[in-house]
Amino acid sequence: MHGVVIKGGRSVSIQDYTIPVPGVGEVLLEMQASGLCGSDLRAIYRPEKPKSEGAEGYRGVIAGHEPCGKIVAIGPNVSAEWKVNDRVVVYHIHGCGSCRECRAGRFISCHSETGRQAYGWQRDGGHSDYILASAVDLVKLLEPLSYIDGSVIACGLGTAYAATLRAQISGLDTVLVTGMGPVGLGAALLAQKEGANVYGLEVDPARRQAAEELGICTLDGASPNIKETILELTSGYGPSVVIDCSGHPGARLMGLEVAREWARIVFVGEGGSVTFDVSPLVIHKSLTIYGSWVCSISQMEQLVENLVKWKLFPEKVVSHVFSVQEAEKAYTLFDSGKSGKVIIASEEEAKRWKESK
Template sequence: MENKIPETMLGMKLPGGAKVEAVQVPVPHPGPGQVLLKMKAASLCGSDLKYIYFEHTDKTGGARYDDVIAGHEPSGQVVEVGEDVSDFQIGDRVVVYHIQGCGYCDECRKGFFINCQNPERRAYGWQRDGALAEYMVADVSTCIHLPDFLTYEDGAMIACGFGTAYQGLLRANVSGNDKVLVMGQGPVGQAAIILAKALGAQTIAVDIAEERLEMAKKIGADEVLLGDDQMVENVMKMTNGKGVEVAIDCSGSAIGRHRCLEVARMWGNVVFLGEQGTVTFEPSPLLLHKNLTLHGSWVTSVANMEKLVELLDRKKIHPSQIITHRFPLKDTDKAFEIFATGKTGKVCVCHEMEEA
């Protein structure tokens, strides 16, 4: 491929106050152990929306710097290689794990850069320049080769949403023995439905929005239920009064979390994936007496993300099926506006649209 790299590029920053700021900045160049990626797809995440687009907070993932290019769900192609890089070359297609840790703590050694507590921890689009630009520098320790079957849009879906859902399923050891209920059918909830089915489980999708229940039907949920006051009773009817083996909350709501505990069967597993919010419950009837295992789960590891890429390739699953809206980079402001309605699937900034 021809390697024509311009001197400047378009990038998008999130200054807060529900604003997107377009900037023209120099194209960066990779240092040792890094590659320069020409961005092909970058999807929007609920954490971008909650913690950055509306206001800058440090409720999760550490403080967010004001003056960085946004976007932490990158997928692109290598166009320049830094020194001491042997496993990536120009032309390689990659998906990027969205955090670089210190590299030496216990969690980094496990590949869980997300859990790094040291000052060197820097997330793309939060503390270092991210994916909502024409080019992005990435550390090769965060890069994963993208198989030919998977598109760049698929890669962007993997980087955060599908990886987070997959880790939650791993925590609960989901298999074909299980009926899995997923509370909340936003992008992570939809990813959990798709991956639970890939692992052989039967699935129940729950949401309070009819639009998202329709999306759940399209991606193949075995059952869909409105998250109303009859939901728990309806789940019990479906399961002969026993409940589900695994309940995963992707809603982040107190009601959603509580109902996951209610519908889990004896000796079942409950996983909390949704961020923010609170929950209050009586441990004896809902947790202790049912012998439940309650898991907290946050993102995934580099190694598990590699396994996820292999699974998607082997099962021939396109994560991009949950995309409902696509925008070119220059219309990133419109992408955030539609995503903020809470009625979309995944919203993706597709750089190839600029080239068409």
């Protein structure tokens, strides 16, 4: 089989591997879709020498932490719940299973230095023809969701969903989402389904257009009058929820400035910083600021159920699909910022996606 390894310095390579055999508690998946994520760009693809230690340490494994596929073999001591041909999403962090965070299903926050392993970072990920996954990390992909839907759910949409849950969004809210990349698009679409009135904010014209085509009213973040525009659209009060998916200091600061009193602010976009005067912007406005990383595995299961109920198919945020052999082209495009979500997919799934466009 073939697998993609990220070399750093904006370089990837395609390598040959033997198809693995599932061990105790493991299943073998035939990969159908595996998304590219901004975290891969920031921490592995762009740096000349990616970190090798810690939660974001890259061990030179097969890349791709958004795997979705079909079970083709089952190892010993796997629950009878799982069958060959089951369609599954892989929750992309495997936890130790023993610490308090793991026992709550929050594998992303596992405290174990040796037991915590992220697919595509510390153990082989989804940019390949097959992947070994621990059965405890599987989430059933319900019909009629596609494999590409599942790949978007595996990290990006799961991250967006966690943010909307932290903000406790409802039909009473007006939500501003800053940054209309894949996670921002997902957060805006989910907030709409949760009943809120939603506005996006984006400086890139192509991304603004893509968001508008998905039914998200999206404002030009580069406009000199953007604060006045937001206040005008919200009857002078400002949004009750701001979700920053940009990681940009200016967007974060503006979100704090335009938010109404008692608003909830969720920081999702990775990297960057923000500096602000705490008293007038946070204390005197009684704002609540949350940091939100990734959903728990139980929240991911809930998200899958809700997407079916809402008839919301997240592959709509996907702009390009490539094969494993085209991984270099996929990463170059995604790194340019001139795309929506980019997916590496099987020939069959890529054909289905193209025919559905």
